[in-house]
Amino acid sequence: MRNVIIASMVVAILPACAPAPASFDADTVRSEVTALVQRWSDSGEAGDWDAVADTYADIEGFAWIEQGEVRYPDRAAIIEGLEQARAANLSITNDVSDISVTPLGADAAAYHASYRLVARSESFGFESRGVLSGVAIRQADGWRLLQGAFSESRPEDGAEAQSR
Numbered sequence: 001m002r003n004v005i006i007a008s009m010v011v012a013i014l015p016a017c018a019p020a021p022a023s024f025d026a027d028t029v030r031s032e033v034t035a036l037v038q039r040w041s042d043s044g045e046a047g048d049w050d051a052v053a054d055t056y057a058d059i060e061g062f063a064w065i066e067q068g069e070v071r072y073p074d075r076a077a078i079i080e081g082l083e084q085a086r087a088a089n090l091s092i093t094n095d096v097s098d099i100s101v102t103p104l105g106a107d108a109a110a111y112h113a114s115y116r117l118v119a120r121s122e123s124f125g126f127e128s129r130g131v132l133s134g135v136a137i138r139q140a141d142g143w144r145l146l147q148g149a150f151s152e153s154r155p156e157d158g159a160e161a162q163s164r
Contacts (some may be wrong), residue, residue, distance in 0.1 A: 024106035033101040033109045033136045036143045041115075044092040057137055057144035065149035085119075093118040096132065099151045105139040115150070128152050 045053035064072035112133035134148035137155035
């Protein structure tokens, strides 16, 4: 019985000994990550591939998912893709809207937004729309996209939405 009482006291006291979570301003995190997602979109539309590259984190854990597959497993791979876009003189229209950010702490946030992406060059083109989602992290020099995923809407979803 004595052991049960001691164990109960330890369980009750331990949370008080744990360091308090670092406080942060959730509104600032939301504002800064929203600006990051918008900067990512605007930089692509401007054809400023260096500015797009600057929005991506360069640490382990980076991944960019398209059509249900990891298309870019690290920053080097996505930078290579940006260089191909530059060489192809790719023209981008990338509309993001309804950007929503959920702070996970002072240095991390989940985000999602509606998107419509149109990419065209002389030799190819595509259009995609749906939801962009992922995780952003704060690094020493600002917020960066650590993970991103395009979840495309099915064609009938878009037709349904437009008929409303």
